[in-house]
Amino acid sequence: xxxxxxxxxxxxxxxxxxxIGLVFSWYHYQAVHLGYVFIYFVxxxxxxxxxxxxxxxxxxxxxxxxHDYREKTNIIGRENISLKLVKNLIIAMITISALLGIGLxxxxxxxxxFMGIYCYLVGIFYSSGPKPxxxxxxxxxxxxxxMGFMISLICVYINTYSSFTWDFGTISGIxxxxxxxxxxxxxxxxxxNICDLKEDELNQRYTLVHYIGLxxxxxxxxxxxxxxxxxxxxxxxxxxxxxxxxxxxxxxPIIIKQINLFIKKQVKRETFICAVKILALGSVAQALTYxxxxxx
Numbered sequence: 596x597x598x599x600x601x602x603x604x605x606x607x608x609x610x611x612x613x614x615i616g617l618v619f620s621w622y623h624y625q626a627v628h629l630g631y632v633f634i635y636f637v638x639x640x641x642x643x644x645x646x647x648x649x650x651x652x653x654x655x656x657x658x659x660x661x662h663d664y665r666e667k668t669n670i671i672g673r674e675n676i677s678l679k680l681v682k683n684l685i686i687a688m689i690t691i692s693a694l695l696g697i698g699l700x701x702x703x704x705x706x707x708x709f710m711g712i713y714c715y716l717v718g719i720f721y722s723s724g725p726k727p728x729x730x731x732x733x734x735x736x737x738x739x740x741x742m743g744f745m746i747s748l749i750c751v752y753i754n755t756y757s758s759f760t761w762d763f764g765t766i767s768g769i770x771x772x773x774x775x776x777x778x779x780x781x782x783x784x785x786x787x788n789i790c791d792l793k794e795d796e797l798n799q800r801y802t803l804v805h806y807i808g809l810x811x812x813x814x815x816x817x818x819x820x821x822x823x824x825x826x827x828x829x830x831x832x833x834x835x836x837x838x839x840x841x842x843x844x845x846x847x848p849i850i851i852k853q854i855n856l857f858i859k860k861q862v863k864r865e866t867f868i869c870a871v872k873i874l875a876l877g878s879v880a881q882a883l884t885y886x887x888x889x890x891x
Contacts, residue, residue: 602647609643611878612743612776616750618885619772622837624755631703631753638695639746645688646718650729652681653722689715703756710749717741730800732807734788735781743777744770768835774826775881778819779874785816786870790863813858820854820873827881837888843880850877 613636621627693715700708717737721728728737748769752759759765770777788795788802789812795802804812827843830836850873857869 602644602650609639609742609746611874611882612746612773612780613639613750614882615773615776615878615885616747616769617754618882618889619747619769619835620751620754622885622889623768623835624751624758626755626758628754628756631699632750634695634699635749635753638692638699639749641688641695642692642715642718645685645692646721648681648688649685649719650722652678652685653727689719699753703753706752706759706761707749707756710745710752714741714745714749729784730795730802732801732803732805735784735803738784739777739781743780744773747773747776768833771826771833772830772835775823776874776878778823778826779870779877782816782819783870783874785812785819786857786861786867787863789813789816789861790867809861813861816857816870817854820850823877824850836885837891839884839888839891840881842884842887843877846876846880 613632617627617632693711696711697708700711717728718741721734721737728734748766751769785803788804789809792802792804792809796805807815824844824847827840831838831840853869853873853876857866860866
């Protein structure tokens with residue numbers, strides 16, 4: 596029950612960008628601070644669980660009476676979980692995560708604090724407030740950038756804080772190497788919003804899919820996958836990754852199959868898993884082939 600409440604099955608969205616940042620630091624800068632990145636990983640993971648719990652908590656409160664979302668879909672109502680317990684867990688987990696992050700920032704520098712504040716604001720207001728980010732046509736952008744790019748950027752910064760430079764070359768290199776995760780995570784949100792279009796509209800959640808339509812949303816889903824593989828192709832050509840990263844293209848037939856399954860049918864319980872598989876397979880393949888290249 597707890598694992599469903601914190602959306603544990605979706606944790607690849609935060610774990611894999613972390614590993615991309617880790618292998619990039621190792622390969623490009625020959626620098627890894629295992630103790631510091633471990634603290635960061637724990638803080639990041641706890642906060643990610645808290646955000647997903649907060650998402651379920653707010654969805655329960657924001658649900659209208661037009662259908663049975665609260666009683667049959669939302670984990671809190673379906674399992675009759677105490678709202679006070681959920682709220683206390685959210686506060687405790689965010690507090691623990693924040694204290695770990697602040698402590699780490701005193702060691703590696705205050706840029707970590709500012710990056711962390713941005714991530715915490717996005718995470719909290721993703722589903723909170725009168726106009727949550729997830730209910731606007733901004734969810735894909737903020738989820739992709741925050742989880743795909745920022746998690747990797749913070750990981751690289753922590754590993755290289757003594758020599759890290761805030762210039763275009765550094766930031767663009769990290770952005771390119773994290774771009775596959777960025778667009779695959781955005782696609783996870785997009786696929787979710789495609790499947791939930793009618794339910795979201797009943798709950799007065801007008802996401803990107805509502806504004807651009809189903810057909811254009813499916814085209815965007817395909818385009819994001821194309822962009823992910825273009826970024827993987829470009830990374831070794833720009834000497835940001837070893838050539839072994841190109842082995843990621845071996846999974847392309849599987850990715851294409853999952854794309855086609857989702858394009859044919861958009862049903863949450865049947866085909867949303869396609870977007871999850873694409874993220875998991877693509878990110879694992881990119882990280883694994885990158886890791887292999889470090890030793891060759």
